[in-house]
Each structure stands twice: as C-alpha cells, then as structure tokens.
Amino acid sequence: MTSLQIDAYLRRLGLTHPPRPTSETLRELHLRHLRTVPFENLSVHLGEEITLEEKRLLDKVTEVRRGGFCYELNGAFGTLLAALGYEVELLAGRVYGDEGRLGIPHDHLALRVRTAEGDTWLADVGFGTHSHWPLAYAERGEQDDPGGSFRVVDAGPDPAGARGGAGPGTGDLDVVRDGTPQYRLETRPRALGDFAAGAWWHSTSPRSHFTRSLVCSRLTQDGERITLSGRRLKTTTVDGTQETRELETDEEMLAVYRECFGIELSRVPTVRDPGRP
Secondary structure (H helix, E strand, O other): OOHHHHHHHHHHHOOOOOOOOOHHHHHHHHHHHHHHOOEEOHHHHHOOOOOOOHHHHHHHHHOOOOOEOHHHHHHHHHHHHHHOOOEEEEEEEEEEOHHHOEOOOOOEEEEEEEOOOOOEEEEOOOOOOOOOOOEEOOOOOOEEEOOEEEEEEEOOOOOOOOOOOOOOOOOOEEEEEOOEEEEEEOOOOEOHHHHHHHHHHHHHOOOOHHHHOOEEEEEOOOOOEEEEEOOEEEEEOOOOOEEEEEOOOHHHHHHHHHHHHOOOOOOOOOOOOOOOO
C-alpha cells in the first residue's frame, strides 16, 4: 500500500496519519470506518465484478468512494491497518442462520489485530449491525458496546462433531451478540485469496441473501443506523426505535444514496434474478 493510498483512505475516514498503531487509534479507525464506509451489496445488482485484489479493494473505497460486503470492507480495512503498523491476520467465519445453522466455509471475513501495546483485538467493519468498537480477542466475559453486549467464547463442536484447531487454544470461537451467536471463527490465519470462492458464491448463488436483496447501511455520527433496503429507508435510533418510509421514485433513491451514503450512481440498482445472466 503506497503512502498516497494510505492518505486517501485516511481522508475518506476523516483522519490524519496516526503516530503509532495503538489500541486507542484502532478503536477510532474502526468507528470512523463504520460511520463513513457503508456496508452494501450494490455491485451484485449493478453487474460489477467483485475481485479480492488489494488495489481493486482500495480503489473502490478511496477512488470510487463506495462500500462493500465483508470480504471487501474487512479486506481493505486490514490492508490499511497493516500499512499503519498493526499486525493483522485474516480469519474465516461461518455465519449463523435460521435455526442456528452455520453457513458455507469462508462465509465471513474478520480481522485479528495486534497493537503496539501487545493487545489483541477482533476487528470487524463488514458485518452490518455489529459492535461499534473492536472486541477484546482473549476476553471471554461480556463486552459492553454501543451496538449491544458481546462475548467471544470457545465454540462447541460443529455439526460434524469437530471443534477446529489442532491443540489447546486453537479451537473455533463463537461471536455472540445479546445472547445470540452471530458467527463462528476459525483461529487459523488465512490469505485474502482464500475467500474468493465465498465471495463468488455470495454474489452469484440464488441461495445467498446478497443476491436476493439489496442493502446499503451505515452508522451515523450520533450512533443511529440508517439502512436502505430496496426502496425502504429505515432509521434505527440508539434505543432501538425504528422509523421507515418508502421511496417512490428513482430520483429519491439516487438522492438518498448520494446524500446519506456518499454514493454517486447513474442508475438505481434493482435486485436481479441470480439464475439469469
């Protein structure tokens, strides 16, 4: 990552180059990312190729000023953190779905980050509604966060009876929010290219929720979440109160993408049939 790319990324977040890769700085970077770079799957429905290559991910965030889903957001964020001096490892996760079923392998990408003080954090700016701050990786108790009460816990066996890992402390972990498991993490580090099959599946399979729905979402400065799902604009306040309205025209849609998410589009994306070219 070049110095120009670092500067462009930090400008997008509204930050200057930090002097040291500390835990406090990581916390600020994490929160600014959630407020600035939206979680969105517009590329899936605009016919844009999703390629997990460093330059493509960085250009999408800094030049095109877009967001993405987990592979793109955490892939780009991890690249920035490493360039700022953090020790970053990519972790593969499987998201819990209906009735507690686990998703496909490499269903999710999260980051294990070590700081200058020697602290280790679980950073995740690509899971939509999630923690506002990084979670303490080794902490097994409750972690209070503006996004809820979180726990990182040792996971039980998967449906095949396996716990993951080859020794003590190497087993899978479950990330739990408000008592509900969100995703299961492998603790073995991965390379970005390992997630290519997951990204392809999520952007092409008719069974993926990303091909069946259209979403764009981010945190606001005051801790609210604003989400555009199809034509429905929803604002969720800090206390959980929700306000929704339907957008009637394409002009309204394009204005919301531009004014609420900073995304300039020439046309409104529509959910496409993943079974058709």
